[in-house]
Amino acid sequence: MNKNNSDNAQTESRAIREIRISPVVPTESVLVATARGMRPKKKEERIERDTRKHVDTCPFCRGNEHMTPPALMTIPDEKNWQIRIVENLFAILGDDEKRPNLVMGLQQTIDGYGRHEVIIDHSEHGIAVFEMQPEHFAKMFNAYRYRLFDLYQADERIRYVLVFKNFGPAAGASIPHTHSQLIAMPVIPENVHSEIHHSQAYYEKHHQCIFCGLIDEALTFEATIYDRDSGEVRRKVDIGQYIIERTEHFIAIKPFASRYEWEVHIFPLKHQADFIECSNELLDDFAGLLQRTMKRLDTVLEGVQYNYFMHTLPHGDAYKNNQNSYHWHLEITPRTSIPTGFELGSGLFVNTISPEEAAQQLRDVKF
Ligand SMILES: [Zn+2]
Numbered sequence: 182m183n184k185n186n187s188d189n190a191q192t193e194s195r196a197i198r199e200i201r202i203s204p205v206v207p208t209e210s211v212l213v214a215t216a217r218g219m220r221p222k223k224k225e226e227r228i229e230r231d232t233r234k235h236v237d238t239c240p241f242c243r244g245n246e247h248m249t250p251p252a253l254m255t256i257p258d259e260k261n262w263q264i265r266i267v268e269n270l271f272a273i274l275g276d277d278e279k280r281p282n283l284v285m286g287l288q289q290t291i292d293g294y295g296r297h298e299v300i301i302d303h304s305e306h307g308i309a310v311f312e313m314q315p316e317h318f319a320k321m322f323n324a325y326r327y328r329l330f331d332l333y334q335a336d337e338r339i340r341y342v343l344v345f346k347n348f349g350p351a352a353g354a355s356i357p358h359t360h361s362q363l364i365a366m367p368v369i370p371e372n373v374h375s376e377i378h379h380s381q382a383y384y385e386k387h388h389q390c391i392f393c394g395l396i397d398e399a400l401t402f403e404a405t406i407y408d409r410d411s412g413e414v415r416r417k418v419d420i421g422q423y424i425i426e427r428t429e430h431f432i433a434i435k436p437f438a439s440r441y442e443w444e445v446h447i448f449p450l451k452h453q454a455d456f457i458e459c460s461n462e463l464l465d466d467f468a469g470l471l472q473r474t475m476k477r478l479d480t481v482l483e484g485v486q487y488n489y490f491m492h493t494l495p496h497g498d499a500y501k502n503n504q505n506s507y508h509w510h511l512e513i514t515p516r517t518s519i520p521t522g523f524e525l526g527s528g529l530f531v532n533t534i535s536p537e538e539a540a541q542q543l544r545d546v547k548f
């Protein structure tokens with residue numbers, strides 16, 4: 182067999198068609214189908230990013246503060262703010278009306294009690310997160326932390342506070358000025374509940390946090406075999422190829438089974454259940470890693486539209502026992518295609534690029 186033939190054979194054998202089960206939440210699975218021509222999905226249109234520094238009509242731009250509700254928090258102060266937190270004018274959940282919970286036969290409702298806040302991430306309209314000063318980006322996460330703490334303290338009816346960011350129309354961002362949001366809600370969201378439940382079950386069986394286990398696995402199997410004589414790389418071991426970058430305190434991983442093709446998760450290396458307990462030193466390190474990850478995604482996808490959201494242990498006595506089994510993390514879900522009827526109907530999301538290949542491309546980005 183000549184070299185070309187063997188290359189072809191290799192490419193063919195590398196085409197993957199398999200269903201992968203999420204190790205953390207086994208009811209979540211993904212279909213990885215990388216064979217050429219396997220393109221069942223409509224690609225999301227690329228958009229030109231709005232890079233303007235200031236827009237006169239934008240309610241989030243400096244000078245237009247009167248267009249938003251009064252600030253709940255400003256950093257460093259109201260006059261020279263760099264980060265500004267306000268209540269959402271169009272709140273999904275609010276605390277203005279208090280209605281009793283209703284049960285109508287099988288249909289139940291829980292009062293839409295909660296808080297919905299907008300974090301205006303930067304005074305500059307069109308700045309991307311990876312273009313911000315690292316110190317600024319760390320301050321943004323510090324602001325999230327303060328709001329989480331305050332909201333949990335303020336009202337015991339609040340069961341969970343979800344912090345998230347939508348960037349780009351495909352990710353549901355309605356205002357182009359860079360911002361993130363926070364929704365304090367009266368229920369534990371299903372996604373968080375599933376992770377807590379399954380990680381607790383794993384802990385009871387193995388006496389280990391499953392997230393720590395995944396990190397260990399990724400780190401342990403990261404190996405390169407060198408030629409003893411020449412010192413050249415002979416082979417890279419194929420397990421543990423999911424690491425995108427590791428810093429002193431954090432790791433960015435492309436999950437082995439994730440719903441979105443370019444999805445990346447960031448975990449603290451040392452076990453920690455609650456994001457609020459993350460120290461300033463750790464936050465600086467985290468912010469740097471997240472910025473580089475966003476830069477990698479933006480480079481590989483030539484402009485990334487995405488959501489990110491934080492999963493952390495809910496407060497309250499009911500979760501005291503999950504301190505050792507749950508591990509906070511940030512999930513980044515780039516939007517590169519529109520889910521189809523197959524995906525919505527089956528719950529099986531299709532990846533046409535393998536997680537291994539995606540991780541490789543993201544790792545290879547040069548700064
Ligand atoms: Zn603006």
Ligand SMILES: [Zn+2]
Pocket residue numbers: 390391392393394451452453505506507508
């Ligand atoms: Zn852990």
Ligand SMILES: [Zn+2]
Pocket residue numbers: 376492510512
């Ligand atoms: Zn999660």
